[in-house]
Amino acid sequence: MTIPEVAAVLRCTRRTVERQIADHRLHVLRVGRAVRIERGELDRYLDSLRDPAG
Structure with missing residues (x-):
């Protein structure tokens, strides 16, 4: 994802x-100059916001 x-x-x-x-x-x-975020990484980030200990 961009x-x-x-x-x-x-x-x-x-x-x-x-x-x-x-x-x-x-x-x-x-990827070269492009920056991409994997959907799984976005899900991990959201989970870390839900659980401050994580």
């Missing part, structure tokens, strides 16, 4: 997603 696609799923801004990536809370794949 950053704008993730932002749409999370209903936040692109910048918010970029901050989560910069803070290493959301892990990405880099």
Whole structure:
């Protein structure tokens, strides 16, 4: 998924997603200059928000 696609799923801004990536809370794949987030990684990130201990 692209950053704008993730932002749409999370209903936040692109910048918010970029901050989560910069803070290493959301892990990405880099394909050349393109940045992609796997759906499983997005699910893991959402689970970590639900369970602060995780």
